[in-house]
Amino acid sequence: MLEVAHLDAFYGDGQILHAIALDAAEGERVAVLGRNGAGKSTLLKSLMNAGPRVAGAIRFDGRLLAEMPSYRRAQLGLALVPEDRRIYSHLTVLENIAIARYGAAGRKAMEPRQILERFSMLKPLEERYGGQLSGGQQQLLAVGRAFAAGPRLLLLDEPTEGLAPVIVEQMAREIAAICDEEKVGLVLCEQNIWFARACTSRLYLIDTGRIVFSGGWDEFDRNADLKQRYLAV
Amino acid sequence: MNQILFAGFNALAFGMSIFLVAAGLTLIFGILKLLNMAQGAFFMIGAYVAFSILGTGSSSFGFFLLAALGAGLIVALLGLITDRLVLTRLRHVDYHYVLIATFALMMVCNGLVKLIWGVEFVSVNPPTVLDEPVELGSLFVSRYTLFIIAAGLVVYLVMEVALHRLWFGKLMQALAADSWMAGLLGLNVPLGLALSVMVSFFLAGLAGGLLLPNQSLSPQLGDSYLLFAFFAVIIGGLGNIRGAFVGSILLGLVSSLNTVLLPDMPGIAIYVALAVFLFVRPTGLFPSRATQAEPASDEGGGSLARSRIGRGVWQVLGLAVAAFAASMPLWANEGLLFLAGSTLVQGLFALSWNILFGYAGLASFGHAAFFALGAYLAGAVLRYWPAVPFLATLLGAGALGAAVAFVVGALALRRMSGIFLAVLTVALSEAMRVLISYSPLLGREDGLVNIPRPVLHLPFAIDLTSSAAYFWFLLVTTAAIVAVLWWAMHGRYGRKLLSVRQDPERAAFLGVNVTGVRIGAFMLSGGVAAVAGALYAPWARIVTLDEVHWLASTQPVLNAMLGGVNSFWGPLLGSAVFTVINYGTRTLIGLSELIVGTILLFIVLVAPGGIVGVLRSAEAAWIRRRGGAAAPAAAAAAPGAGARP
Amino acid sequence: MSTILMSTILDVAAVSKSYGPLAVLKDVSLDVHRGEIFAIIGPNGAGKTTLFKVMTGESLCDGGRVRFDGADVTREPSHRRVRRGMGRTFQVARVFRDFTVRDNIVVAIEARRRNGGERVGPALSMAPAAEVVGEADELIRDIGLDHVRHSQASLLSHGDKKRLEFLIALALRPSILMLDEPTAGMSPSDRIGIAKLIQRIRDERGITVVMTEHDMDIVFSLASRIMVLNYGEVVATGSVADIRADQAVREVYLGKEMYGA
Ligand SMILES: Nc1ncnc2c1ncn2[C@@H]1O[C@H](COP(=O)(O)OP(=O)(O)OP(=O)(O)O)[C@@H](O)[C@H]1O
Numbered sequence A: 001m002l003e004v005a006h007l008d009a010f011y012g013d014g015q016i017l018h019a020i021a022l023d024a025a026e027g028e029r030v031a032v033l034g035r036n037g038a039g040k041s042t043l044l045k046s047l048m049n050a051g052p053r054v055a056g057a058i059r060f061d062g063r064l065l066a067e068m069p070s071y072r073r074a075q076l077g078l079a080l081v082p083e084d085r086r087i088y089s090h091l092t093v094l095e096n097i098a099i100a101r102y103g104a105a106g107r108k109a110m111e112p113r114q115i116l117e118r119f120s121m122l123k124p125l126e127e128r129y130g131g132q133l134s135g136g137q138q139q140l141l142a143v144g145r146a147f148a149a150g151p152r153l154l155l156l157d158e159p160t161e162g163l164a165p166v167i168v169e170q171m172a173r174e175i176a177a178i179c180d181e182e183k184v185g186l187v188l189c190e191q192n193i194w195f196a197r198a199c200t201s202r203l204y205l206i207d208t209g210r211i212v213f214s215g216g217w218d219e220f221d222r223n224a225d226l227k228q229r230y231l232a233v
Numbered sequence B: 001m002n003q004i005l006f007a008g009f010n011a012l013a014f015g016m017s018i019f020l021v022a023a024g025l026t027l028i029f030g031i032l033k034l035l036n037m038a039q040g041a042f043f044m045i046g047a048y049v050a051f052s053i054l055g056t057g058s059s060s061f062g063f064f065l066l067a068a069l070g071a072g073l074i075v076a077l078l079g080l081i082t083d084r085l086v087l088t089r090l091r092h093v094d095y096h097y098v099l100i101a102t103f104a105l106m107m108v109c110n111g112l113v114k115l116i117w118g119v120e121f122v123s124v125n126p127p128t129v130l131d132e133p134v135e136l137g138s139l140f141v142s143r144y145t146l147f148i149i150a151a152g153l154v155v156y157l158v159m160e161v162a163l164h165r166l167w168f169g170k171l172m173q174a175l176a177a178d179s180w181m182a183g184l185l186g187l188n189v190p191l192g193l194a195l196s197v198m199v200s201f202f203l204a205g206l207a208g209g210l211l212l213p214n215q216s217l218s219p220q221l222g223d224s225y226l227l228f229a230f231f232a233v234i235i236g237g238l239g240n241i242r243g244a245f246v247g248s249i250l251l252g253l254v255s256s257l258n259t260v261l262l263p264d265m266p267g268i269a270i271y272v273a274l275a276v277f278l279f280v281r282p283t284g285l286f287p288s289r290a291t292q293a294e295p296a297s298d299e300g301g302g303s304l305a306r307s308r309i310g311r312g313v314w315q316v317l318g319l320a321v322a323a324f325a326a327s328m329p330l331w332a333n334e335g336l337l338f339l340a341g342s343t344l345v346q347g348l349f350a351l352s353w354n355i356l357f358g359y360a361g362l363a364s365f366g367h368a369a370f371f372a373l374g375a376y377l378a379g380a381v382l383r384y385w386p387a388v389p390f391l392a393t394l395l396g397a398g399a400l401g402a403a404v405a406f407v408v409g410a411l412a413l414r415r416m417s418g419i420f421l422a423v424l425t426v427a428l429s430e431a432m433r434v435l436i437s438y439s440p441l442l443g444r445e446d447g448l449v450n451i452p453r454p455v456l457h458l459p460f461a462i463d464l465t466s467s468a469a470y471f472w473f474l475l476v477t478t479a480a481i482v483a484v485l486w487w488a489m490h491g492r493y494g495r496k497l498l499s500v501r502q503d504p505e506r507a508a509f510l511g512v513n514v515t516g517v518r519i520g521a522f523m524l525s526g527g528v529a530a531v532a533g534a535l536y537a538p539w540a541r542i543v544t545l546d547e548v549h550w551l552a553s554t555q556p557v558l559n560a561m562l563g564g565v566n567s568f569w570g571p572l573l574g575s576a577v578f579t580v581i582n583y584g585t586r587t588l589i590g591l592s593e594l595i596v597g598t599i600l601l602f603i604v605l606v607a608p609g610g611i612v613g614v615l616r617s618a619e620a621a622w623i624r625r626r627g628g629a630a631a632p633a634a635a636a637a638a639p640g641a642g643a644r645p
Numbered sequence C: 001m002s003t004i005l006m007s008t009i010l011d012v013a014a015v016s017k018s019y020g021p022l023a024v025l026k027d028v029s030l031d032v033h034r035g036e037i038f039a040i041i042g043p044n045g046a047g048k049t050t051l052f053k054v055m056t057g058e059s060l061c062d063g064g065r066v067r068f069d070g071a072d073v074t075r076e077p078s079h080r081r082v083r084r085g086m087g088r089t090f091q092v093a094r095v096f097r098d099f100t101v102r103d104n105i106v107v108a109i110e111a112r113r114r115n116g117g118e119r120v121g122p123a124l125s126m127a128p129a130a131e132v133v134g135e136a137d138e139l140i141r142d143i144g145l146d147h148v149r150h151s152q153a154s155l156l157s158h159g160d161k162k163r164l165e166f167l168i169a170l171a172l173r174p175s176i177l178m179l180d181e182p183t184a185g186m187s188p189s190d191r192i193g194i195a196k197l198i199q200r201i202r203d204e205r206g207i208t209v210v211m212t213e214h215d216m217d218i219v220f221s222l223a224s225r226i227m228v229l230n231y232g233e234v235v236a237t238g239s240v241a242d243i244r245a246d247q248a249v250r251e252v253y254l255g256k257e258m259y260g261a
């Protein structure tokens, strides 16, 4: 569904990503791991054309995205949850979710209330304004909101940041379940290896803007020095 | 009894006309977080367009409505053009630049109106149906007044429903609050923003058409309505339609009470009411539910650029300029010398403005109030009490400026947002203009004339009565003040200001008293501006109400922007260049507003770093080409806001 | 009595706070001992950040008292508390974006000297004093930000920004450091780095640390005592071992898998 070939990304004169190649089949879930500053967020923003200047080919459903603005990409079914959440502070929780339905562009999508059920911590907060939520509540809402557009490929940037362990576990279950039910693909950037493993079937390692490893989780586990070298754990 | 009823009725009508203008203002602020200074000008264009459609004769009611709608549509179209040409390019820059851009737009519009429709007053009668009085109980009121009240109500209800009951409003708000995220959610951002701008402009044009009758239509029309609309919006709570509605009615009441109780001092009560209100309820009647924080800009304000060319080069250059200036009385004629002296004063004035803007991150749009304070003080002292030492007068002017800045700052800066300072300073200069025009001592509308130049009584006497002597005095004093400011701004005081500007909350957690620092910066700025004014009075030997006109307030903004607000020297350079431009275009007298507005707009859009910014980029490119290691510092020296494509 | 007062640096007594009808903190009490690392944990929305705000003066509480370093600071604004020796970081890192990394630290050091009535530098000099720059560079080296010393802070990656913010707080030489999720968004290796750093500043400089954190590896390895908050109420306070064994805490917060028994 998503094919990225030879992607370079720049901020000003500085090149951040170098010749990235990455793909995800229909409904497939992959993780991207890497140190702070490796370029994970830049990669996701490049896919949405939402920040860095980009060169290279990004294909979605075989179609070259080229210069397409981010709102058109969202309407095609790409949904990015940025690392800084970006919850609308003057809209209620329910409205924050409902507003994202306009990006569905006619696709079938989960009802806002269904989403609240799935992320049950949000249920009692329905009427609260986004700006009044705690950090973790906002994070969860940002993830929930992304499902309202009926996405076909979800791009999550560190969705577990600031979440309590129980909620992380719950989120791992829900994301896996919803993605399976609705046939949603996933590109997940994470620091939490436990969570990444629970949600995805294979992974990429990225270091200073280059893909340095790509393969399944068992292969990753077999190469202990990978972890050592690129995640420094 | 009847009189009270009648006054109440008038209050309502006046309030509704304010609201008609305030509606568009608050809409565009609520959605785009854009305080549109040009709203009044577009309102006026609406009135003129309707006038062109209607002509001066009486017309039918239907035709009148049609003309108002037509005015609305045409202004909406202008809004679309404005959005394309100006606003879209300013989506991601510090909001102050947007404020300045709309300010420039206002000047361009005013200039265009004068060019197209001339400066004469015209008046238009209401359509025949509305031109008769009706009897309400024992009261006779004009139908037209009733019509305006009804129109205000209708506009209010429509907007209330559209914004608060319909999804449309939520979408618009989402677009406004964070358009980047809205794009990620699949909302068509460019379309949505353009639409909301058009609706807001439509309202301005419509208001112009509706309020045209019974109005003396002149190019000043926009200013007065704009100011009242601002006040209404502030009293109501920024960006809130209900607030604007209630605020407008309150203002109507206050101004109507003023005419009844204080007929000798028209227009003063509104300023008093505004000040009292801000003191008691700083967040307005209906504070915004979203966080009160400033709309965040993607870009920092732009760090203060430092040249990488050696300091020695600049020092030599500076000395050369100073020597050139000092030699002027020896060869220049009176006119040229006067221009040079005025440039010095304007440079100091612009510098004082930029201490506030470039270093503390706060914009004053009524800075002329401080300048005039100093000018009138010095003028009055020199005329009436010539025994007072002039240096003491200068110091006194500085102290007075700082004291007034303290009061205004204490009122406006209690809230984190700088927008209130912007508006309150405008109010201050307007209130001062009104006050001075009442004062016989200060010469009312004619100003203070024949101000004598002082003699300094140091241990030895220095006679400054000749132009040459006073020019040298100006040069030395200005240089001394600039030197002290340069030292302060480049040292730890400057760093402290800059840290508060970038992130007030973070700064508070360094133990910095943010409100205190901001008020302090405002006092410094106001004090220096007043000293500039005090230096100016004996130089020009006349001080008039022009010194408090809002055009006078734009001068330092313009000079600072032209030179570059991200540089200490920018305002001074800008003043010099502006003098040259003025000198070159002096024959085009009638077009000054248009020209100045266009230049300002051009700078904000094309070179927000001003001349210094352009120089810095050129310098960086030059150094790069020469293969100088592309030090990381180059990134920091890039011209700040608006640099991103 | 006096020894208890001596060893208590921060004392929060029966603090409550509501937003409209919603009671976010209900009679929360805690006392932090000088030199300890005190962790506050709890599910999302439990009120940790709100409690932080009340303790740091960012917002004021409706009822109860906050005493810091022997003085009642319940109604004092933040900058006063900072001058008494309280430092903090934010949940979303905040730094001076237009300054370089070094200038960020320099303004912090200068602010500290000013607050303490110390000489900030030579009276007429414009450049920061040599000692100030030296101290800044040392701190920067210490935390491993040397490679970005001259970069503009807004260009730093998420994790580096967080570390810079940490450094700004540290530069104030606080007697107590309030850290709201200090390692959120950091890679595992950086987390360990920060944890070591927290440990070190406690050991070497005797700085008391109050922190909230959702990474239990960090909390369990660092904290001398842990307080658990749920729905604005204190559920439990105790040592690491106490909390790990607490069934209620396991249910509302820890979960079963990630930190499996
Ligand atoms: N707006 C920007 N302008 C210039 N450089 C940037 C910008 N944003 C990020 N960078 C740089 O790009 C590099 C990659 O940053 P990115 O945010 O993609 O890292 P990341 O892998 O997401 O890190 P983290 O785990 O900390 O979120 C970093 O070196 C960063 O300094």
Ligand SMILES: Nc1ncnc2c1ncn2[C@@H]1O[C@H](COP(=O)(O)OP(=O)(O)OP(=O)(O)O)[C@@H](O)[C@H]1O
Pocket (backbone or CB within 6 Å): A128, A131, A132, A133, A134, A135, A136, A137, A162, C019, C022, C024, C042, C043, C044, C045, C046, C047, C048, C049, C050, C051
């Ligand atoms: N301004 C506000 N108005 C109304 N409710 C608020 C406001 N601020 C916070 N709340 C609510 O108070 C509760 C506590 O919030 P707080 O931010 O203290 O949680 P937290 O423990 O820090 O959570 P997290 O771990 O997610 O950061 C939350 O339920 C939140 O929705």
Ligand SMILES: [Mg+2]
Pocket (backbone or CB within 6 Å): A040, A041, A042, A083, A157, C158
């Ligand atoms: Mg990232």
Ligand SMILES: [Mg+2]
Pocket (backbone or CB within 6 Å): A134, A135, A136, C048, C049, C050, C091
């Ligand atoms: Mg929190």
